[in-house]
Amino acid sequence: DTAVSQTPKYLVTQMGNDKSIKCEQNLGHDTMYWYKQDSKKFLKIMFSYNNKELIINETVPNRFSPKSPDKAHLNLHINSLELGDSAVYFCASSPLDEETQYFGPGTRLLVL
Template sequence: DTAVSQTPKYLVTQMGNDKSIKCEQNLGHDTMYWYKQDSKKFLKIMFSYNNKELIINETVPNRFSPKSPDKAHLNLHINSLELGDSAVYFCASSPREGNTEAFFGQGTRLTVV
């Protein structure tokens, strides 16, 4: 089944904890992204990677650290979680750079309590 898949789907954790979200795509795409969807449903890019190289870092706190072990994987590690980090995090990939669509994972709903 070709897709962008991310785990876990739901994550509930306490403030101050460190957590990771994993993302894998088997579409053969070179570019991968992390987007954040907040409680108002606004979608904003956080990071993009092209062939394992960090390209975009949109003023995200350095508690968020993406890691791309290979071009099919882009994981997101979050240190010292805060209440405001509660959101849905979407991983996405694109077949190439430039004006092209993105394919999204199913999202990870993170709740920090």
């Protein structure tokens, strides 16, 4: 059984397009996150949600909008894609009273 899943795994698109990445966790966790891993492998938190409420919103362009329809899902919508958005995006989740985060397989986004 997949604990944290992301779709799609690969996404190739043109500059200026709008795209979404979906994330689902079946662990019953209350908190979900989005991270960006750049070409140098550096991982940085973008957003965190606790029970569908936005908790952390790091300095991310407002072209990025997370949406949490329910506790098990946290989707990432990106408008007007730019070349610099090319990266691997990871979704993660954690239980309410535990700091360990469990990661999805990542989505490699390539903007041409």
